[in-house]
Amino acid sequence: MSAVAWITVGSLAAWGWLLLGQGFFWRTDQRLPAHEEYGRPDEPEKYGAAPGVPVRWPSVALVVPARDEAEVLPESLPSLLAQVYPGEAEIFLVDDGSQDGTGELARSLSARYGGLPLTVSSPGEPEPGWTGKLWALRHGIALARARRPEYLLLTDADIAHEPDSLRGLVAAARANDLDLVSQMARLRVASGWEKLVVPAFVYFFAQLYPFRWINRPGARTAAAAGGCVLLRTEAAERARVPESIRQAVIDDVSLARAVRRAGGRIWLGLADRVDSVRPYPRLADLWRMVSRSAYAQLRHNPLVLAGTVVGLVVIYLAPPLALCAGVFGGDTAAGWLGFAAWAVMTGTYLPMLRYYRQSPLLAPLLPFTALLYLLMTVDSAVQHYRGRGAAWKGRTYARPKAAPDRDLGPDPAP
Known part of the structure; x- marks a missing residue:
């Protein structure tokens, strides 16, 4: 298989894990816990x-x-x-x-x-x-x-x-x-x-x-x-x-x-x-909303930023690129792998679009949106090193602290 196909194998494996092993994050059924019984005079x-x-x-x-x-x-x-x-x-x-x-x-x-x-x-x-x-x-x-x-x-x-x-x-x-x-x-x-x-x-x-x-x-x-x-x-x-x-x-x-x-x-x-x-x-308004804190979420760590960029490319951008390689470049294996990964990605996004009452036709555009978020995150790092990190409503926090995370980490299993 080609290098593109092997990269897409990694992307498909990642989507398999995200689908089943990341706490079913894509579901939208976590709503306010049951509370109807509160205030009942019989208890x-x-x-x-x-x-x-x-x-x-x-x-x-x-x-x-x-x-x-x-x-x-x-x-x-x-x-x-x-x-x-x-x-x-x-x-x-x-x-x-x-x-x-x-x-x-x-x-x-x-x-x-x-x-x-x-x-x-x-x-x-x-x-x-x-x-x-x-x-x-x-x-x-x-x-x-x-x-x-x-x-x-x-x-x-x-x-x-x-x-x-x-x-x-x-x-x-x-x-x-x-x-x-x-x-x-x-x-x-x-x-x-x-x-x-x-x-x-x-x-x-x-x-x-x-x-x-x-x-x-x-x-x-x-x-x-x-x-x-x-x-x-x-x-x-x-x-x-x-x-x-x-x-x-x-x-x-x-x-x-x-x-x-x-x-x-x-x-x-x-x-x-x-x-x-x-x-x-406007896109500029959304860009500021995301970029003002994106690098803080990465603890202002260049290595974490680099890993995030690579991860976004492999997980979100590789599938459509691999599909294009299959359709226009004759790389059949890459094409089918890219199609499968993109299909899983699209399926996980549909519940959120349904929650927001949006058209399911937006789901296949998730790779493009992920590219925007990648660029916003890089811009957040650039602004940080220029001393303009976390600017909001006339205030700038040049080197703010990220959310403290000692003694905490992701759960090992869903």
């Missing part, structure tokens, strides 16, 4: 209530870090104010040095819509050693703790929640004894570039952090989706969050790892009733 003892006494819903503080979010706040904040929750709940929006009137807009929206109580505050510029979002979370959590809530909902300013979202998150956490419940919000998919890139973003994330591995009690793999994280306050204190992860750019993965190291039980899945309203209409 009050299960929840610490006396017979005949309704189940008490725990208090929750909703912490929203916001920097220059006036564009999306009118869509997201009213959804938080309108939460229908049986217990005590209060919103703390942290205006992180905004220049577009985010704080004033938040107050006016609260006055217009009513609903949950809203406190707007500003922490000032981050102290040395803190990334902006975590500095804002630190301030918001400190304000919230004065109310002694049992749970914290950490949600981004571009995330819209259905009215029963908070209730569902708390019910799932209580019914399943979870310290952290996180949902990956359904990202906006409207423009052509969003349709091409966004579902693949979640697909690649799940491939790196298989949800089934994360959700298994006692597992070593840990991750969360920073846009929607319900966190037990006691677990946050045990994990010293956010102080213990104050320099992390990939703060959601760092948060989950910190909670798991402190003995907490975590869960991550796809959302049905939580959506991101932030638009990424």
